[in-house]
Structures are given as C-alpha cells and as structure tokens.
Amino acid sequence: MKMTRRGFSRIAVTVGTVVLVAFGLACSSAGPPAASDSDVPRSPDGKPDFSGIWQAVNTASWNLEDHSAEEGVPAGQGVVVGGTIPYQEWALEKRNENYANRETLDPLGKCFMPGVPRVTYLPFPFEIVQTPEYIGIYYEYVHTSRMVFLDGSKKPEALEFWMGDSHGHWEGDTLVVDVILFTDKTWFDKAGNHHSTDLHVVERYTYLTPNHVNYEATIEDPNVFTEPWTISFPLYRRLEENVELLEYECVEFIEPSPTLEQYRELAK
Numbered sequence: 251m252k253m254t255r256r257g258f259s260r261i262a263v264t265v266g267t268v269v270l271v272a273f274g275l276a277c278s279s280a281g282p283p284a285a286s287d288s289d290v291p292r293s294p295d296g297k298p299d300f301s302g303i304w305q306a307v308n309t310a311s312w313n314l315e316d317h318s319a320e321e322g323v324p325a326g327q328g329v330v331v332g333g334t335i336p337y338q339e340w341a342l343e344k345r346n347e348n349y350a351n352r353e354t355l356d357p358l359g360k361c362f363m364p365g366v367p368r369v370t371y372l373p374f375p376f377e378i379v380q381t382p383e384y385i386g387i388y389y390e391y392v393h394t395s396r397m398v399f400l401d402g403s404k405k406p407e408a409l410e411f412w413m414g415d416s417h418g419h420w421e422g423d424t425l426v427v428d429v430i431l432f433t434d435k436t437w438f439d440k441a442g443n444h445h446s447t448d449l450h451v452v453e454r455y456t457y458l459t460p461n462h463v464n465y466e467a468t469i470e471d472p473n474v475f476t477e478p479w480t481i482s483f484p485l486y487r488r489l490e491e492n493v494e495l496l497e498y499e500c501v502e503f504i505e506p507s508p509t510l511e512q513y514r515e516l517a518k
C-alpha cells in the first residue's frame with residue numbers, strides 16, 4: 251500500500267510525541283541534579299555549609315496538593331511526589347472535615363507553632379546557623395526555632411514537642427535530619443492535612459546550585475497513612491543586600507525559644 255503524505259505526517263507526529271513524552275518522563279524521574287563539588291559552599295570541616303537565609307516560593311502552606319484559587323488562597327501546583335497524599339479512609343474523612351472548618355481549626359490561627367515540615371514552606375524566611383555538632387534553624391514566623399543535633403546524642407523518650415526532636419547526619423553532601431516525638435496538634439497545611447503523634451519525618455537538604463537547595467521530606471505515620479509519602483521543592487537563598495529576619499508576632503501561646511544571637515554564639 252502506498253503511503254500518502256498525510257499518513258506519513260501523522261506517523262511522524264505520533265512517533266515524535268512518544269519520544270517527547272518518554273524524554274519528559276525520563277527527566278522527571280531523575281529528579282533535580284545536585285550541585286557539583288566545586289559549587290557547594292563548605293564549612294571548615296569540609297561539609298556543605300547551609301548557613302544563610304532561605305525561603306520557599308510555593309503555595310504548599312495553603313495546600314500540599316494541587317489546588318484551585320479560593321478567596322485568600324492562590325492557586326498552586328502540589329509538592330507531593332506522585333500528587334496525592336495516601337490517607338487511610340477514616341483519615342481522609344477527617345482531613346475533609348478539617349478543610350471544611352479550616353478557618354477556625356487551623357492551629358496557626360491559634361498561634362501554635364507550625365511543626366515540621368510545615369514551618370519550612372510557610373511564606374516567611376528562615377536562617378540556618380551551622381556548626382560541626384549542631385545546626386540551629388531560626389524562623390521568622392513567631393520566633394520559632396529548632397536545634398538539629400549532629401553529635402550522635404540519643405533522642406529523649408516519651409516526650410512530645412511542637413517542632414519534634416531533630417537529629418541529623420551526613421550522607422555524602424546531603425544533610426539528613428530525622429525528626430520524631432511530635433504532638434498531634436499541628437497540621438501540614440491550611441487545607442487540614444493532619445497526622446498523629448506517631449509522625450516520623452526524614453528531611454534531606456541537598457545543594458542544587460550555591461543559591462538553591464533541594465528540600466525533601468518523607469512522611470511516615472502508620473496510624474494515618476497507607477504508606478510513606480514525600481514532598482520535594484527548592485529553597486532559595488535570599489540575596490538582597492543586608493537581608494535579615496524581621497519579626498512576625500502572634501499574640502496567643504507564645505513560648506520563649508532560643509534567640510538567633512544564641513545560635514550564632516554556638517557557631518563561634
């Protein structure tokens with residue numbers, strides 16, 4: 251059978267589309283490339299130095315999943331790898347109830363600390379102060395702070411913390427932070443995504459360029475989810491001249507946290 255020009259064109263378009271889709275899938279599955287060794291800022295001990303002021307630029311604070319715009323909520327693409335949070339049936343119903351009552355139930359509306367990982371993608375900057383044994387993270391939002399222990403110290407038992415208990419280690423040039431011992435009173439976002447006290451978060455910080463870090467957090471909670479799931483997005487270094495953290499106060503339930511100056515003293 252003789253091939254017509256139109257038929258040949260259709261085949262060419264189809265083949266080209268398949269190739270482009272395959273190429274796109276290959277690129278997306280590979281993930282963002284890490285920075286080369288020469289591009290990574292390093293501390294005197296040779297480890298990547300994450301010191302500086304950083305900020306996420308996305309809409310995850312409103313909803314981790316894809317969502318349309320609403321009053322007071324910008325439309326946004328989700329940061330959940332795979333697109334959907336794998337809830338157990340009862341937990342999905344609770345999430346939907348939370349969403350319906352989010353204006354009054356969101357813990358941030360009561361000035362509670364946001365928890366991990368939510369504090370990372372709030373629309374506020376945060377500063378990292380790094381030492382060989384500790385990493386202090388000081389957030390602009392209500393003076394929230396965390397201490398990541400790199401000294402191999404043991405985790406406490408039978409306690410709960412608004413920001414969890416963070417212990418870190420290095421896997422090559424990636425900082426891995428293991429966080430447990432959470433209260434169940436925090437949400438992942440304003441959409442009502444929630445967890446129990448058995449929440450376990452593993453964060454990974456990896457340089458993409460000297461001014462971009464890939465942030466990844468794997469969430470595990472067998473009481474709420476059918477399987478572990480992961481969020482991933484870039485953090486951007488704030489490069490404005492004389493940039494510094496400012497103040498965002500919330501009146502209720504403010505608890506004192508270590509100051510930024512105290513963290514800086516550790517770095518000396």
